[in-house]
Amino acid sequence: MTSPSLCSSPFSLSSTSPLLPLPCSLFSPSLHSLRRAVSPHSALNNSSKLSHMSPKKDRALAADDSFRSVSKLAPLRCKVSFGRRDISSEEGSREESPTGLQEKETPWGKSTYSDRTMLSSFGPPPDSFGNYETKFQMTLADLLEKSGVTPTAIYGDLDALITGVQDDSREVCQGDLFISCVGSKTDGHLYLSEACNRGAVALVVGEESVKDQVLRCGCKAVVVVKATDSALPVIAATFYGHPSRSLFVVGVTGTNGKTTTTNLVRSIFETMGYGTGLFGTVCFFINGDEMLEASRTTPDAVPAQRLMAKMVRSGTKALVMEASSEGLEQGRCNELDFNVAVFTNLTRDHLDFHGTMEAYKKSKGKLFAKMVDPNRHRKVVNIDDPNAPYFIDQGNADVPLVTFGMQNKNAEVYPLKSELSLFKTKVSVSTPKGTLEINSGMLGRYNIYNILAAVAVGIAVGLKLEDIVRGIEAVKGVSGRFELIDEGQPFAVIVDYAHTPDAVCRLLDAVRELNPRRVITVFGCGGERDRGKRPLMTKIAADKSDVVILTSDNPRNEDPSTILDDMLAGVGYTMQEYSPHGGSKIYPKLPNGCTLLVNEDRRVALQAAIAMGKEGDIIVVAGKGHETYQIEGDTKKFFDDRVECRQALRQVFFGCGGERDRGKRPSMTRIAGDKSDVVILTSDNPRNEDPMKILDDMLAGVGYTMEECCSLHGGSNSHQKLPNGCTLSVNGDRRLALRAAIAMGKEGDAIVVAGKGHETYQIEGDTKKLFDDRVECREALRAEASRKTDRRLPCFPRLPSIDISSLRFSRSR
Structure with missing residues (x-):
């Protein structure tokens, strides 16, 4: 508990009261002792994160109870120690063997995989299930003490009640603590007044930013720290009760493959019945189908902690997330307690931010530096990548490692054979636990790497092979990926x-x-x-x-x-x-x-x-x-x-070439009729074949013949409404057909002229004549433009024609 003098400060940030700093020495003993107790680094040394859960009945995230250490490996009524595991349940208790791990010698040392499912040991506190609307609040004094943040100066009322934490002034609500950080484009210290006007009751500012206007902004309290960017993730995690400690967290880093790999791993967990959250480039998942738009690949510290707290309170058991190099470098992952680190590959990207490939690699390596506890942590590495040794060496060398690859047969997860098509990928995968046969909707050879990474995660955390296969096959595709x-x-x-x-x-x-x-x-x-x-x-x-x-x-x-x-x-x-x-x-x-x-x-x-x-x-x-x-x-x-x-x-105009595959003609017309509002059939290099016969073949796709069209409409320049509403026109003269299409165009239409593309000729018989669709379209457009100046003629607005001659082309050297 803080001393009474800390909780009853007479100073307030009003314009009429003198602003005097509270002596930070009063905080020192309490903060120092608490910092040792809750620091994530000390937790790894003294096993504080492995202590069993407090038996207190009230687990609402209010006051002190919300900040008790939660065992990362402790399920309900279960305690775990480093050497042995005591499992207690309502039915009774039993003592298991110390490890439950299998060791294998590899070129990289001992590689260990588990026979037990690590996921079974995770979950939110029992009282939290169904309690989705828990209110987070604590006094500023408690927040500072529990976070271990050491202020250099404090002004105002430490009894100010904090009900939220924000680092974006636009998101501040009544009762929030606003932490002003310096970003790449702007400085949060420029928006202190805005934050106070929106209801912030306290501010955290940097030493170099303390000015008179900061102290007169109208908040109840101002906390000065050496670096706000370092204090931000610690304060956010403390306020929301360190939710990552109640989740099984898998982090995936690498230049390519993060999104697909995280989706595959999430699907594996979900199909096993474990509610799983997701932080990724495409979207964020809280639990089940609750989806949010992704603001960035790795969320900022405040929204990350807030969303994880929501996951815990909604019964989510695991979180799979993309750990970007920028997110790791900027400290967004500092207070996230990862269990598994996955490395996919490292190639050139983001050098505008990192400057060099070495700096880029070191930023990604920060994820693996967190892998220090052999009982709780796992490493998964693509050993085909030349940077694999660097990532393997990060953190504790005794942490179990599972490798995967397609080129290095020493990999523990390795494809024995694969079949690729435009619709499916079949791959047979060798693992330390046996062989898997996977039929995946993930297309392309490079996606085999992502499948292998997901399999390796499953092996690392002790999942059954059938569960891994079922989860991977459940993913039919990832948005925007092949x-x-x-x-x-x-x-x-x-x-x-x-x-x-x-x-x-x-x-x-x-x-x-x-x-x-x-x-x-x-x-x-x-x-x-x-x-x-x-x-x-x-x-x-x-x-x-x-x-x-x-x-x-x-x-x-x-x-x-x-x-x-x-x-x-x-x-x-x-x-x-x-x-x-x-x-x-x-x-x-x-x-x-x-x-x-x-x-x-x-x-x-x-x-x-x-x-x-x-x-x-x-x-x-x-x-x-x-x-x-x-x-x-x-x-x-x-x-x-x-x-x-x-x-x-869906908007197609085309013809079919003569003396070429006749079988494709009706199918092309049928497709065009199904996908377009208007289709004009015409000639395209008839060569020595009768253009009318070509058109006859094309019309068969919609159940017509040229004879029927001519008898119905009095000539080859015919038009007919198809059952789906599409207007079908036929004109054997390609130039007239193009002009007709241009004349039909209205604002917002798109006209697609298909078939010739770059060709500058029309082949009729054995003669090749100059004919360029782009030139013809331009002339037709100019003709329409001239109509606008002649009131006697109907005026057609210029439309966005698909005219690829507007493109610029290179010249070979």
Whole structure:
């Protein structure tokens, strides 16, 4: 308990009262002793986290009871010691053997996996189940004492009742403690008055920020500390009762694969009946189906502790989370008590933040530095990665380790064989406990790594093989990760979050394994992010694709042309050299045969890629994945690659070539009729085949023949409403068909001209005539524009035509 003098301070932060600091020496003995008791570092040394749960009846998170140590391995009515485990229950008690662990010699030393399920020892306090609305509150004096934070000065009333903790002034409510931190873009000390006006009763400020205006802001108390960013996670964790100590926490770090791996591990736990939370790039899960939008990959300290407290109170047993390098470096994970650390891989990314790859690696290594207790902690490492030894060496060498990999056969979790398709991945996995046969909806070879990581976690924590398989197979896919966009088109469209050189390389390698006719890749690079990766991504895409379209991806406050300039450097160009080819009718190729296109408008770039698609192609849209926005300047606009691709696929205009596969003609028409509002059938390189016969084959897809159309509508220029409402038109003259499509266009429409793409000819008989869809569309658009100046003619608004000639093309060297 604090001394009476601390709880009855006569000083308040009113404009009429003198502001005198309380002597911090009064805090020293109490804070020092308590700091030893609750410090997470000391807990690892003195086993305070392994002490059995207090038998007090009242476990509401109010006053002192909420801050008692909770055993991480102690289930209800169970106590655990380092050497032996005593298990008590209502039926009786028994004593088990000391370890329950199996040891195996590996090139990295002893690797240990458990025969017991570690998860069975975790859960919230018994009185907390169903108590979802617990109120968190404590006096400022209690909060400081229990947190172990040592102030350099304290002003005002230490009896101020704290009912919430915030580090964002915009989120402050009545009764909150506002902790002002210095961020990358702004300083929280600039918003102290705003926080007080919103109801903050106390402030925590940095030493260098103490000024007269801080002390006159109207709060009941001001606490001065050396570093607010260090105090923030400690205070937040203390206020919410250190909820991670009541959860089984799995942290996954690495450049690529975090999102998929965390979703797989969560599914394994969920299918076993363990309520499992999730912190990830795509979303946050509290328990079951309760989902929140993810603000960032690893949440800030305050929302992380608040959400974990909610998990504990709702009966959640485990938490699986992505531990980003920035989150680890900024201390967001400082007060999180992890049980399992997983390393997926390390490749170039985030150097705009870390500066060097070495600093990037060390930031991620902080997760493994927390693995110090062989009884409670586990390491899971991808030993194919050259950085694996570094992560294995972090923390305590005696902590059990489970390795996985696809190339190193010394890995304990290793694929014996695999089968890949566009719809399923089959993999046979060798583990220390036996062999698993997995049929997964996760597509692409690189996802086998993520499956192996999830299996390794299951082995590390002692799960049954059948539970691991069932959990992995329950995941049909992860949003924006190798996500198929299927509108019945004869080619594949894949949307993926790949936004690093390594991720793009792995993605395109996985696509190539599916033996596509062509690979068409669309991607951009984020503004105000690592510039060094931009040329690398372009070089990789050009080496592994037949067509590459460079575009924008969250340019933020950076000039999109500058970003594209950096990207083009990967193939030896600059935007200045490239720009003159924007209006060229020639489609030059890079030395390796890849066609390179550039357009800043991401929507146009996607529509162009869709328009190019032919049977057997795979179109890869990389960079955004699950994201539903485009950031331009400081504005976040709605933009979803998946939505844009679907819209482009649903509006189709096309013809079929003569003397080519006749079987695809009716199916193409049927697909177009199902997915479009208007379809115009026309000719496309009829060669020596009668165009009417080609159109006859195409019409068969919707149950018509040319004879029926001509008799019904008096000529080849026919139109008919299909049962689904789609308007079907037929015109053998491609030029007239294009003009008709342009004339139909209204504001908000999208016209897709499919079939020719880059071709600049029409083959009729043995003659190749000049014909360019882009040129024809431009002329038709100009004709419509001239109508606007002639009132005698109907006026048609200019519409967003899918005209890929607006793209700029590269020139081979």
